[in-house]
Amino acid sequence: MKKVVTGNHAVSYGVKLARAQVIAAYPITPQTQVVELLSEFCASGKLNAKFIKVESEHSAMAACIAASASGARAFTATSAHGLALMHEMLHWAVGARTPVVMANINRAMGPGWSVWTDQNDSLAQRDVGWIQIYCESNQEVLDTTIQAFKIAERVLLPVMLILDAFVLSHTSEPVDIPDQEQVDEFLPPYNLKTKLDVNNPRAYGGLTNPDHYFELRYKIQKAHTEALAVIKEIDEEYKKHFGRQYGLVEPYRCDDAKVILVTSGTITSTARLVIDEMRDEGRKVGLLKYRVFRPTPREILRDILYRAQKVCVIDRNISFGHGGIFAQEIKSVLYGLPASPPVYSFIIGLGGRDVTPKDIREIIEYTYKEETPAEPVIYRGVRL
Amino acid sequence: MKWLEKYKVDLPNLNKESDYPEWAISMTSTLLNRTGSWRTFRPVYENKTPPCSYRCPVHEKIPIYCDYLKRGMIKEAYFTIIENNPFPAITGRVCYHPCELECNRKDYDETLSIHNIERYIGDWGLKQVSVKELRKQSAEKSKGSQQKLKIAIIGSGPAGMTAAFYLACEGHTVTVYERQAKLGGLLRYGIPAYRLPKKILDNEINRLKLLGVNFQTGVSLGKDITLSMLKEKFDYVIIAYGAHKNRALGVPGDDAIGVLSGLEFLAQVNSGRKPKLGKRVLIIGGGNTAIDAARVALRLKRKPVILYRRSRNEMPANPQEVSDCEKEGIKIEFLVAPVKVVTNKKGKVVGLEVVKMKLGKPDASGRRAPVPIPNSNYIINCDTIITAIGEQVDLSIIPDELEKTSWGIAAGEDGQTNLDRVYAIGDCVSGPKTVTEAIAMGRKAAMNIMNKNDVQVFSPYIVKISDLNLSYFSHQPQTKAKELSLSARKGSFKEIHLGFSENESIKEAERCFSCGVCNKCDNCYVFCPDLAVIRDNYEYEIDYDFCKGCGVCAYECPRKAITMIEDSQIIEDNSKE
Amino acid sequence: MNIKMESRNFTIPEKEYMFPGHVACPGCGGALAMRLVLKALGEKTIVVIPACCWTIIDGPFPMHSLHVPVYHTAFETAAVAASGIKAALEIQGKKDITVLAWAGDGGTLDIGIQSLSGVAERNDDIIYACYDNEAYMNTGIQRSSATPKGAWTTTTPVGNPKGEPKKNISEIMISHRIPYVATATLAYPDDLINKFRKAQQIKGTKFIHIFAPCPTGWKMAPELMITICRLAVLTNIFPLYECENGVKYTINIVPEKPIPVREYLKLQGRFSHLQEKDIEQIQKTVDFEFNLLLKKAQLIV
Ligand SMILES: Cc1cc2nc3c(=O)[nH]c(=O)nc-3n(C[C@H](O)[C@H](O)[C@H](O)COP(=O)(O)OP(=O)(O)OC[C@H]3O[C@@H](n4cnc5c(N)ncnc54)[C@H](O)[C@@H]3O)c2cc1C
Ligand SMILES: Cc1ncc(C[n+]2csc(CCOP(=O)(O)OP(=O)(O)O)c2C)c(N)n1
Numbered sequence A: 001m002k003k004v005v006t007g008n009h010a011v012s013y014g015v016k017l018a019r020a021q022v023i024a025a026y027p028i029t030p031q032t033q034v035v036e037l038l039s040e041f042c043a044s045g046k047l048n049a050k051f052i053k054v055e056s057e058h059s060a061m062a063a064c065i066a067a068s069a070s071g072a073r074a075f076t077a078t079s080a081h082g083l084a085l086m087h088e089m090l091h092w093a094v095g096a097r098t099p100v101v102m103a104n105i106n107r108a109m110g111p112g113w114s115v116w117t118d119q120n121d122s123l124a125q126r127d128v129g130w131i132q133i134y135c136e137s138n139q140e141v142l143d144t145t146i147q148a149f150k151i152a153e154r155v156l157l158p159v160m161l162i163l164d165a166f167v168l169s170h171t172s173e174p175v176d177i178p179d180q181e182q183v184d185e186f187l188p189p190y191n192l193k194t195k196l197d198v199n200n201p202r203a204y205g206g207l208t209n210p211d212h213y214f215e216l217r218y219k220i221q222k223a224h225t226e227a228l229a230v231i232k233e234i235d236e237e238y239k240k241h242f243g244r245q246y247g248l249v250e251p252y253r254c255d256d257a258k259v260i261l262v263t264s265g266t267i268t269s270t271a272r273l274v275i276d277e278m279r280d281e282g283r284k285v286g287l288l289k290y291r292v293f294r295p296t297p298r299e300i301l302r303d304i305l306y307r308a309q310k311v312c313v314i315d316r317n318i319s320f321g322h323g324g325i326f327a328q329e330i331k332s333v334l335y336g337l338p339a340s341p342p343v344y345s346f347i348i349g350l351g352g353r354d355v356t357p358k359d360i361r362e363i364i365e366y367t368y369k370e371e372t373p374a375e376p377v378i379y380r381g382v383r384l
Numbered sequence B: 001m002k003w004l005e006k007y008k009v010d011l012p013n014l015n016k017e018s019d020y021p022e023w024a025i026s027m028t029s030t031l032l033n034r035t036g037s038w039r040t041f042r043p044v045y046e047n048k049t050p051p052c053s054y055r056c057p058v059h060e061k062i063p064i065y066c067d068y069l070k071r072g073m074i075k076e077a078y079f080t081i082i083e084n085n086p087f088p089a090i091t092g093r094v095c096y097h098p099c100e101l102e103c104n105r106k107d108y109d110e111t112l113s114i115h116n117i118e119r120y121i122g123d124w125g126l127k128q129v130s131v132k133e134l135r136k137q138s139a140e141k142s143k144g145s146q147q148k149l150k151i152a153i154i155g156s157g158p159a160g161m162t163a164a165f166y167l168a169c170e171g172h173t174v175t176v177y178e179r180q181a182k183l184g185g186l187l188r189y190g191i192p193a194y195r196l197p198k199k200i201l202d203n204e205i206n207r208l209k210l211l212g213v214n215f216q217t218g219v220s221l222g223k224d225i226t227l228s229m230l231k232e233k234f235d236y237v238i239i240a241y242g243a244h245k246n247r248a249l250g251v252p253g254d255d256a257i258g259v260l261s262g263l264e265f266l267a268q269v270n271s272g273r274k275p276k277l278g279k280r281v282l283i284i285g286g287g288n289t290a291i292d293a294a295r296v297a298l299r300l301k302r303k304p305v306i307l308y309r310r311s312r313n314e315m316p317a318n319p320q321e322v323s324d325c326e327k328e329g330i331k332i333e334f335l336v337a338p339v340k341v342v343t344n345k346k347g348k349v350v351g352l353e354v355v356k357m358k359l360g361k362p363d364a365s366g367r368r369a370p371v372p373i374p375n376s377n378y379i380i381n382c383d384t385i386i387t388a389i390g391e392q393v394d395l396s397i398i399p400d401e402l403e404k405t406s407w408g409i410a411a412g413e414d415g416q417t418n419l420d421r422v423y424a425i426g427d428c429v430s431g432p433k434t435v436t437e438a439i440a441m442g443r444k445a446a447m448n449i450m451n452k453n454d455v456q457v458f459s460p461y462i463v464k465i466s467d468l469n470l471s472y473f474s475h476q477p478q479t480k481a482k483e484l485s486l487s488a489r490k491g492s493f494k495e496i497h498l499g500f501s502e503n504e505s506i507k508e509a510e511r512c513f514s515c516g517v518c519n520k521c522d523n524c525y526v527f528c529p530d531l532a533v534i535r536d537n538y539e540y541e542i543d544y545d546f547c548k549g550c551g552v553c554a555y556e557c558p559r560k561a562i563t564m565i566e567d568s569q570i571i572e573d574n575s576k577e
Numbered sequence C: 001m002n003i004k005m006e007s008r009n010f011t012i013p014e015k016e017y018m019f020p021g022h023v024a025c026p027g028c029g030g031a032l033a034m035r036l037v038l039k040a041l042g043e044k045t046i047v048v049i050p051a052c053c054w055t056i057i058d059g060p061f062p063m064h065s066l067h068v069p070v071y072h073t074a075f076e077t078a079a080v081a082a083s084g085i086k087a088a089l090e091i092q093g094k095k096d097i098t099v100l101a102w103a104g105d106g107g108t109l110d111i112g113i114q115s116l117s118g119v120a121e122r123n124d125d126i127i128y129a130c131y132d133n134e135a136y137m138n139t140g141i142q143r144s145s146a147t148p149k150g151a152w153t154t155t156t157p158v159g160n161p162k163g164e165p166k167k168n169i170s171e172i173m174i175s176h177r178i179p180y181v182a183t184a185t186l187a188y189p190d191d192l193i194n195k196f197r198k199a200q201q202i203k204g205t206k207f208i209h210i211f212a213p214c215p216t217g218w219k220m221a222p223e224l225m226i227t228i229c230r231l232a233v234l235t236n237i238f239p240l241y242e243c244e245n246g247v248k249y250t251i252n253i254v255p256e257k258p259i260p261v262r263e264y265l266k267l268q269g270r271f272s273h274l275q276e277k278d279i280e281q282i283q284k285t286v287d288f289e290f291n292l293l294l295k296k297a298q299l300i301v
């Protein structure tokens, strides 16, 4: 069924179709509509879930993890400060191997207060061990939401799906909303092997001394490694059921590209237009949409980017004191390859400033033109 | 069962990746941690001796029978007592209950009325427990068959009765030789009926008869029989003839008409005869005989006055008896001593010249010696003088080869004399003492003859009130037993103290702290943070695999039935073994 | 000489849900508290433990000292993690399981008070037990808002002992108008067990504040643990009471003649620096607070 919905509501529909059982969330702009619609679903009985209207995001995540460890499919949504407040619990979710699914609406961090989009909130959580998937469209948001539960429950890692504030969250697009039966076929009920159970009295997450901690951490990393294949497999399966698939990354007209632009989130859609334009002009440019950020799809990134002569990366984020985070990741992926392409790093659109086709074009042109980047990090559009 | 006997625990193998759970999910229990190794002190269950039991001449296990009683297990209570003392109905009445002087409750509110509880249980047992049960009980206690012995006992006082009881219970042949026509010694001829009704004594004696004890009355040692005769006929001879020799006043005229021996006077009254008494009766002495003689005289409608040469503090008589006596209206004159009996021409008493005394330095007995005050003599008019200044053991009736002390027959703790197979017990060994001490000696001799261990106190440690955790007790006044009213006592030999009813005795037993003796209150079990107190059925044990030695159990034990011992000591001890 | 029957002072249930070998210090009140509480609640209980001494006590992986599931969670999340578990159980149709949040005073009065307040305001169906040892013991005896005025801790050293009175968490919880708030302590195990059993029968948020001495942190002889509990009650320092629906107060023990606080204070090294005037001040405060409680319970007007 096609419906015109916002990105936020796409999340809510996805969660409903995934039959989440426990939802705990706290409102924050621009995430509020996600929980508002879910509240309605719960209130009307369209979704049979317990919605815990917690007093903070920290509690939201704590509740979700606990619920998940107890055998319930758990979901939350947040943004920026909410995500930052959860930080401790984000670690916990991973350490507890709970397949919690969370939507994070990418929003800039204060101060000064900003509700507009950038990626610093989610990227600041890069190392906590969550699977991170950056979405480009409302359809992808819905589909990723459904996929996320399946991925998470297969590998026992929490999954964060990420969408840009307003540009997606509050923008309506036609979305194909699958039937419940179809989704049920794709996504079996959550079935955790060892969960809190009075008939199997164990302690979960207790004190772990150096003689065992390392092994358990190793297993988390191993799960991440395995997750790549699982995500791919589930994506393909999703296609079989629903006819759509997104890949770990999405190369666009990269085949013979001399310059490949790497983007994430909604900037990708804009970039796609620019690439088409430039291709029409006969320029050998391609686009790589970085979708699954964690675990890092190292092999496929290398496979695609290795063939280009230059790579430019757009980051709507900044790791202060270093630079763009995606660029950093790409560099590290390419590191060690003989004659790997140079990586041009551009930071743009922080705090929700518009990223126009012109901006993107100029970035590509610059990369094309300049033998080496003038700076390790190039700030695009900063008026200083 | 200790934890590691109940559960087997192994540390899981965690070598391969697949050995590990997904996250830190426990796989086994902390039973793997022998936290007992942290300990430096360990608690040990160790019943200790309550001061009451310690002070009791027969070491009755007072807290234990109190405990049985309050649970309605009176038969168990009775058998607990008679392990130490076969005649609780008697001692419950006449024992001066030194136990109560030491009872820890006296420093908390009021002493436990132990004798009344004992008496209640004793009366119940006398009525309810058959001879068959007595035999069965002791048969259960004595392991294996013993050769049956023939024992002669001289004297049927409490000492002899006790020895007879324990021996007869076990099926030995016991013959008691008694000089008097009736049995019971001073229980019959000394202690008046208002304190010990004859019916009680008769019943006890009757039970001895049913137990098979053979009594020969009217047979006197030294007259009708001799020690060597008995030694020939019997395997063992127990001498228990008491201390009955009257001490004369030792003043001029002390053999005048109208001067009576206290013991004789009481014996006459107690055997139903009416001794000749004048109107005004003086009793000389400060002991129990004096007090009883005065009270008997009062009941014979005389106006007795007691003269005692020291002060109240030095009176050997039991204070309770003294106060009872004064309550009944008898006057005691202190610090006066007889100088001379004043007689008329017929040689009959008409008065007594006395001298006033004061207290000087302590004498050999530790009491302050009375010294006459010069020129303080005066005369008290009277018709009868009853002397009660102490009885002595008649040592003339026993052979020379039997060793003696300056006051009686020499015998050891267990009653053995210097002569083979000859034991001596009771007042004839100790000089005039008490019924319960006589019983203790009787039991010890019987046990020794039967080659059995005598009953023991729980431990050398005597529990003080400061050892108790008083938080678990609440104040409760002593239960008072009923007494015959003063008016009803007039001219009557009816029993004065009426004892407890069932409810009263249970109520009083509930007051017992059970000093030093575990009564399964559960505190140690309840309060152990380490689950190291194992309670199986009604038994407690410490699981040293896990006891960290915090000491909470010992501290919260209301009655110090747990001792903390330094652990290294124990380890050393083990290494010695 | 054996007595065939016992004369138990208490009627605590037989069954144990805890194993020995746990690693609490000798004489730990918190350890005993858990043992007794689980006896009350039984095997259909899930325990949530945030960072606190009990994190350690339960034993290191792969060990575990309880015979019920334990979910360890972050310091400030005991209450809400319990809510999460309860919600998960309910949605799975498991309605007969008690979820017990078990936190220290720090995890309750300080860092965890936000999520606790949230749970209470929503009246989520859990029992929240705070075992109060009046400081952060896990981290080495730092002051918490439950540390009484005048006490030594490593962050309120002698010379500068804690200057502020203990936060009254029970009253805070009562103000949430939750169905049941109670105080309990280990010297009164039957009372403690009854309160937990009562709480188990009530739907909604139940809060039970357990006074649980820490011999290590209080610098006291471990064997005094129970005695200190008893003194806390009999001095009125820690009154035993219940409050239903935020209004109906019942004081369980009103000492006929309260014991002077000195008797309580003098047994603990953490108070050893107190001067006579400090003790008098503490006495005054205790009297005042208890009087207030009596008024709330309408035992005086
Ligand atoms: C008036 C009075 C009141 C007392 N009141 C108490 C009291 O309330 N509580 C208490 O504990 N103690 C009391 N006593 C002390 C107590 O009675 C004695 O200590 C106790 O009876 C000693 O017991 P026994 O068996 O050694 O001797 P006895 O009771 O004296 O028994 C000795 C027996 O041996 C018999 N006998 C003596 N010579 C011979 C012989 N040659 N041949 C055969 N038989 C012989 C005697 O007739 C007597 O029956 C009292 C004593 C007196 C005198
Ligand atoms: C967010 C956070 N801050 C600090 C800590 C460190 N920490 C662990 S336990 C604890 C104190 C716990 O005190 P309390 O709740 O009173 O329990 P207790 O240890 O006294 O039993 C602290 C400060 C932590 N685990 N998490």
Ligand code: SF4
Residues within 6 Å of the ligand: B050, B051, B052, B053, B062, B063, B102, B103, B104, B105, B112, B114, B511, B512, B513, B514, B515
């Ligand atoms: S309280 Fe009981 S056990 Fe303790 S001394 Fe008194 S009678 Fe004996």
Ligand code: SF4
Residues within 6 Å of the ligand: B045, B517, B518, B519, B520, B521, B522, B523, B524, B525, B540, B553, B556, B557, B558, B559, B560, B561, B562
């Ligand atoms: S605490 Fe109670 S059960 Fe334990 S030893 Fe003492 S009396 Fe016995």
Ligand code: SF4
Residues within 6 Å of the ligand: C023, C024, C025, C026, C027, C028, C029, C030, C031, C053, C057, C133, C137, C138, C213, C214, C215, C216, C217
């Ligand atoms: S530090 Fe205190 S609360 Fe913690 S385990 Fe030790 S005694 Fe118990």
Ligand SMILES: [Mg+2]
Residues within 6 Å of the ligand: C104, C105, C106, C131, C132, C133, C134, C135, C136, C137, C144
């Ligand atoms: Mg604490």
